[in-house]
Amino acid sequence: MSGASNGHSMEVTLPAIPDRLEPLFVRFRHWCRSIASPADSFAAELLLREALTNAVVHGCKCDPALEVSCRVRINSRRILIGVSDAGGGFDWRAPRHRDESAGCGRGIDILHLYGSRVRFNNKGNAAFILKRLAKEKSQMTNGDTEHV
Amino acid sequence: MSSTTITTNEDGAIVQPAGDVTATSAPELRSALKGVIAGGARAVTVDFSNVQMLDSAGIGLLIATHNSLAKVSGKLSVVRASAEIMDLFQMMRIHQHFSVSGE
Secondary structure: OEEEEOOOEEEEEEEOOHHHOHHHHHHHHHHHHOOEOHHHHHHHHHHHHHHHHHHHHHHOOOOOOOEEEEEEEEOOOEEEEEEEEOOOOOOOOOOOOOOOOOOOOOHHHHHHHHOOEEEEOOOOOEEEEEEEOOOEHHHHHHHOOOOO | OOOOEEEEOOOEEEEEOOOOEOOOOHHHHHHHHHHHHHOOOOEEEEEOOOOOOEOHHHHHHHHHHHHHHHHOOOEEEEEEEOHHHHHHHHHOOHHHOOEEEEO
């Protein structure tokens, strides 16, 4: 993995190998939990997982010769995720026929359900996701504690 | 390397993943679930006590397991799911397919 991270942003480029993603997700989880509420942390990690897994598995067909790039920025109000891959893209404008008993095909639905805003480039090989955070972790822990 | 714990009883099995149910871990859990169904279990419970994250691949695996069990008049249940995963089940309408319950 190449790239750099600090408390508020991360930029990574890695080969399209599924096993290479998990350390990134683990790092992102620790990072989110220090900033956002449990619900927002879960949502942010899920969005990143779906976008990156989609890029590696569907965009690049797990071809290790191809690369996937990911940029994440977070502040107290929102998380921005940008994922692009070297694959051929997909037609995100095509109507989606959701089969609820199918064993696959829910990744894009999850992006739209959990993302506040989801955009794709024309080719369909880059996704941009904005997730607005409900509240800061610090506000949650200081202001919303229930007492008996 | 994490592993899945399987406890069998007369007609069923409790399958407890050691960690998250995601694209990374789904193959191991799929193998465990296929094994218990092939072994005759018809009431299969997946215990989510150790699961902090579930993604679309994990949901797909649960739906596929539910479909396999339905074919042999079996039943899938997910128990002890976190609040965040219960929300995900709700949004994806998973509770319409099989029983899900929280911590």
